[in-house]
Amino acid sequence: xxxxxxxxxxxxxxxxxxxxxxxxxxxxxxxxxxxxxxxxxxxxxxxxxxxxxxxxxxxxxxxxxxxxxxxxxxxxxxxxxxxxxxxxxxxxxxxxxxxxxxxxxxxxxxxxxxxxxxxxxxxxxxxxxxxxxxxxxxxxxxxxxxxxxxxxxxxxxxxxxxxxxxxxxxxxxxxxxxxxxxxxxxxxxxxxxxxxxxxxxxxxxx
Numbered sequence: 379x380x381x382x383x384x385x386x387x388x389x390x391x392x393x394x395x396x397x398x399x400x401x402x403x404x405x406x407x408x409x410x411x412x413x414x415x416x417x418x419x420x421x422x423x424x425x426x427x428x429x430x431x432x433x434x435x436x437x438x439x440x441x442x443x444x445x446x447x448x449x450x451x452x453x454x455x456x457x458x459x460x461x462x463x464x465x466x467x468x469x470x471x472x473x474x475x476x477x478x479x480x481x482x483x484x485x486x487x488x489x490x491x492x493x494x495x496x497x498x499x500x501x502x503x504x505x506x507x508x509x510x511x512x513x514x515x516x517x518x519x520x521x522x523x524x525x526x527x528x529x530x531x532x533x534x535x536x537x538x539x540x541x542x543x544x545x546x547x548x549x550x551x552x553x554x555x556x557x558x559x560x561x562x563x564x565x566x567x568x569x570x571x572x573x574x575x576x577x578x579x580x581x582x583x584x
Contacts, residue, residue, distance in 0.1 A: 416457035434490035460521030467505035486544035
C-alpha cells in the first residue's frame with residue numbers, strides 16, 4: 379500500500395494558535411501556555427500536534443475547505459524526531475498513543491488516560507501484529523523518542539464496519555504515537571505437547 383509522507387510545516391508557539399485551535403472544532407484539550415505545536419501539511423490540510431512528549435498530545439484539524447475531505451492514503455509524519463535504529467518488520471515497538479476521529483474531531487482512545495494512567499502498549503511483531511493495518515505499516519521506520527502522526531484511511535483502519543459508537547463506518551483515523559522503545563520480538567514460549575499415555579501390555583499376565 380502507498381504511504382504519503384506529509385510536509386512538516388514547522389514549530390509554532392501555542393499562544394499564537396490558541397484562537398485557531400478553538401475555531402477548528404477539535405475537542406482535544408488546548409495546549410498548555412508556552413507549549414509548542416508542530417504543523418503538518420496532509421494533502422493540503424493543515425493538522426497541528428502538541429510537541430511536548432511528557433503530556434498527552436493535542437490535535438487540531440484546520441477548518442479550511444482543504445480539510446473537508448480526508449486523504450485516501452496512509453500519511454505518516456514525525457513531528458518530534460527520534461534517534462537510534464528504525465523500527466522494522468518483526469520488531470517489538472512499545473508506544474503511547476492518542477486517537478481521534480476525523481469526522482467528529484473527538485478522541486476515541488488514549489493510552490494516556492484510558493485504564494491505567496500513562497500505560498504503554500506493545501506492537502509486536504510489527505507488520506503482523508494484532509492491530510489495524512495503518513499501525514503495522516505506519517510504524518515502520520519510526521525511532522525511539524519520536525512522536526509520529528498517522529492519518530489512516532478507512533481501508534487501513536476499521537473499514538465499512540467502524541468500531542463501536544466512537545468510530546463510524548468508513549472513518550478516517552488520526553493517531554499521535556509516541557515511540558517509547560524498539561527491540562527484537564521474542565515469541566512467547568510454546569506449550570509443550572501433551573505426553574502420550576503409556577501403552578498397556580497386550581495381555582494380562584497369567
